[in-house]
Amino acid sequence: xxxxxxxxxxxxxxxxxxxxxxxxxxxxxxxxxxxxxxxxxxxxxxxxxxxxxxxxxxxxxxxxxxxxxxxxxxxxxxxxxxxxxxxxxxxxxxxxxxxxxxxxxxxxxxxxxxxxxxxxxxxxxxxxxxxxxxxxxxxxxxxxxxxxxxxxxxxxxxxxxxxxxxxxxxxxxxxxxxxxxxxxxxxxxxxxxxxxxxxxxxxxxxxxxxxxxxxxxxxxxxxxxxxxxxxxxxxxxxxxxxxxxxxxxxxxxxxxxxxxxxxxxxxxxxxxxxxxxxxxxxxxxxxxxxxxxxxxxxxxxxxxxxxxxxxxxxxxxxxxxxxxxxxxxxxxxxxxxxxxxxxxxxxxxxxxxxxxxxxxxxxxxxxxxxxxxxxxxxxxxxxxxxxxxxxxxxxxxxxxxxxxxxxxxxxxxxxxxxxxxxxxxxxxxxxxxxxxxxxxxxxxxxxxxxxxxxxxxxxxxxxxxxxxxxxxxxxxxxxxxxxxxxxxxxxxxxxxxxxx
Numbered sequence: 400x401x402x403x404x405x406x407x408x409x410x411x412x413x414x415x416x417x418x419x420x421x422x423x424x425x426x427x428x429x430x431x432x433x434x435x436x437x438x439x440x441x442x443x444x445x446x447x448x449x450x451x452x453x454x455x456x457x458x459x460x461x462x463x464x465x466x467x468x469x470x471x472x473x474x475x476x477x478x479x480x481x482x483x484x485x486x487x488x489x490x491x492x493x494x495x496x497x498x499x500x501x502x503x504x505x506x507x508x509x510x511x512x513x514x515x516x517x518x519x520x521x522x523x524x525x526x527x528x529x530x531x532x533x534x535x536x537x538x539x540x541x542x543x544x545x546x547x548x549x550x551x552x553x554x555x556x557x558x559x560x561x562x563x564x565x566x567x568x569x570x571x572x573x574x575x576x577x578x579x580x581x582x583x584x585x586x587x588x589x590x591x592x593x594x595x596x597x598x599x600x601x602x603x604x605x606x607x608x609x610x611x612x613x614x615x616x617x618x619x620x621x622x623x624x625x626x627x628x629x630x631x632x633x634x635x636x637x638x639x640x641x642x643x644x645x646x647x648x649x650x651x652x653x654x655x656x657x658x659x660x661x662x663x664x665x666x667x668x669x670x671x672x673x674x675x676x677x678x679x680x681x682x683x684x685x686x687x688x689x690x691x692x693x694x695x696x697x698x699x700x701x702x703x704x705x706x707x708x709x710x711x712x713x714x715x716x717x718x719x720x721x722x723x724x725x726x727x728x729x730x731x732x733x734x735x736x737x738x739x740x741x742x743x744x745x746x747x748x749x750x751x752x753x754x755x756x757x758x759x760x761x762x763x764x765x766x767x768x769x770x771x772x773x774x775x776x777x778x779x780x781x782x783x784x785x786x787x788x789x790x791x792x793x794x795x796x797x798x799x800x801x802x803x804x805x806x807x808x809x810x811x812x813x814x815x816x817x818x819x820x821x822x823x824x825x826x827x828x829x830x831x832x833x834x835x836x837x838x839x840x841x842x843x844x845x846x847x848x849x850x851x852x853x854x855x856x857x858x859x860x861x862x863x864x865x866x867x868x869x870x871x872x873x874x875x876x877x878x879x880x881x882x883x884x885x886x887x888x889x890x891x892x893x894x895x896x897x898x899x
Contacts, residue, residue: 401429412453412463412470416517417858418774419461424451424470431475433551433625440623440887441555443469449890450553452619454524455496457517459777460856462528462618462892473523476625482507487631488546493523493624510634512538514682515852516758523624528854529599529616533710533757536812537662537681538632540597540852542615547628550614550621553883556581558622565610573610585610585881590871595781596813597851601863601893602875613878618854620889621882635714638681639723640750643731643741644691648706652788654734655683655709655811659784661726678726683812684710684757687795690806693763698756702740709811710757715745760808764819767804773822776831778838781815782847790845794818797834803827815851839865855893864895872898 403409404426413422425448430436443450449468456463477494484507491500498518504511513525515532524530526548531540550558556577567573573585588604603612614621645651658680665677686694686708695701715723731738744750768775782790791807794816798805804821818838822828839849839862849855849862864872876898879886886899 400431400435403427403429409470412456412472413465415456415458415461415463417459417461417464417856419464419858421466422464423467424465425468427470427472429472429475433476433549433557436471436551436623436625437555437557439469439471440551440553443887444554444885447885448887450887451889452527452623454493454521454527455519457520458524458528458856459853460850460858462854462856462889464857466891468887468890471623473521473623473625476523479503480626482509482631484509487633489629489631490547491522491627491629493521493526493627495522496520497522497525504631505634508634509631511544511629511631513541513544516761522627522629526615526624526627527617527619528852529603531597531810531813531852533682533684533810535597535852536683536810537666537679540599542603542612544630545611545615545627546630547626548611548614548624549626551623551625552577552583553622553885553888557625558583560611560614561628562609562611567608567610569606573608575610583881585613585878586874588871588874588878590867590874593781593846593848594783595815595846595848595851597781597810597815598848599852599854600848600850601855601867601871602878616854618856618889618892620879620892620894622888635681636717637715637720637745638750639713639715639720639727639743639745640711640753641727641741641743642708642710642753642756643736643738644702644705644708645735646704646706646737647735650735651685651707651709652791654730654736655685657734658683658711658730659812661730678723678730679713680812681712681714682710683810685808685811685816686710686760687807689804690760690808693767693806694756694759696763697759702737705737710753712750720745760806761819764806764821767821771821771823773824773828776820776822776828776835778816778818778835779850779853780838780842780847781813781851782842782845784814786845786847787814790841790847791816793841794838797837801830801834803831803834810851813851857891860893860895863893 451465453472473494476492478492480490482489514534515530525541547561558577575583587608662679665679807818809816820831822831849866855863
């Protein structure tokens with residue numbers, strides 16, 4: 400195990416994709432085994448030294464940035480231990496890059512659905528943040544695929560936990576047993592999470608409660624993940640993809656509403672006589688009119704004067720593709736899609752270009768931010784289905800009135816969009832932060848969450864406070880206290896120091 404203390408060696412570990420300033424640390428550890436991590440944590444816990452876990456540092460909320468203490472980088476725990484194509488499972492260490500897992504799974508004819516935009520992230524980081532992305536519309540978030548975790552706790556003990564092993568009903572105490580035999584008593588949280596499909600705002604809760612879910616999305620505050628067991632799926636036989644353009648926003652929204660409704664209905668009750676050919680989108684992604692103008696700088700074939708566009712994908716087989724084309728075509732005609740100028744494909748090469756179109760937008764936005772010498776201010780809220788159209792209208796009207804440059808894009812299938820404000824100067828930056836706060840307040844009022852996929856980290860703690868309130872934050876604090884009594888892990892993440 401390497402240990403580094405020189406600033407030039409630590410520099411790359413003092414920031415992440417949030418560009419939050421001020422990171423500093425005393426020491427960087429590069430362990431290669433779980434035993435080495437246990438050794439580091441035993442020492443840090445005994446001396447009450449804070450420990451920040453570092454993955455690929457692709458997060459946008461400052462979670463990997465240390466403010467003192469030790470940094471443990473998991474980059475050398477990077478083995479794919481097993482991919483079992485028969486049982487559709489994978490076992491791997493946390494430092495495996497997501498793109499490498501996807502390639503290894505595909506080579507075995509299996510499929511790992513979670514699809515965050517940034518495939519250079521580490522799998523351990525995706526578990527720690529319960530990462531999702533575009534395909535979560537059909538497949539859900541990382542949580543749905545985690546079957547087993549091996550975790551080093553703050554005092555150096557190891558906890559191995561399988562899904563279904565520790566399940567608790569309402570009101571029951573929760574007790575975990577570490578490999579050493581130590582018993583850890585927890586009180587399950589009582590709060591009810593918002594009725595949204597994507598939410599990474601604080602510790603997970605459900606009834607009944609599976610204890611493995613407590614660690615998924617806990618942002619490095621409850622333990623260090625050192626091994627992950629994942630569930631895989633059979634690889635789709637084929638895909639029908641399209642980017643469809645609309646001249647009217649009302650047509651776009653009605654198209655999204657009906658395609659979602661049909662997808663949900665057909666998943667719940669697949670038509671017995673359709674041969675599996677029921678319309679069922681795996682992703683539904685949105686671009687507003689301003690987003691299309693941004694993308695046109697890199698994709699000049701983008702049509703002009705459109706109110707917005709939707710990127711969708713549908714899984715197909717040779718037996719179902721004709722019926723599915725017909726089903727989608729009916730939707731296109733019904734909701735006035737500009738079919739002549741829309742794009743469709745069934746080939747992998749063209750599909751990758753469509754995905755490049757989707758991913759070009761955040762890149763273009765970041766380039767504009769750098770040019771303006773300001774920070775991007777991007778939203779990450781989700782609201783319930785029935786409140787979504789009104790929330791989007793509220794955002795557009797407020798942003799238009801502000802005269803601040805912006806684009807809106809993202810996961811409209813999950814009622815989760817990213818409004819990116821692009822201030823040109825300090826005055827606009829101040830107003831942008833105020834508008835962001837108004838959006839947070841509106842999302843909470845509508846029964847939504849303050850972070851749907853990016854997490855809380857260090858940058859969104861005050862918004863979590865506003866969403867959860869002191870009572871429920873204290874419930875989360877008590878869970879952390881039971882697992883990390885000296886509060887050394889991920890200090891500054893999720894909770895403001897005053898709650899410690």
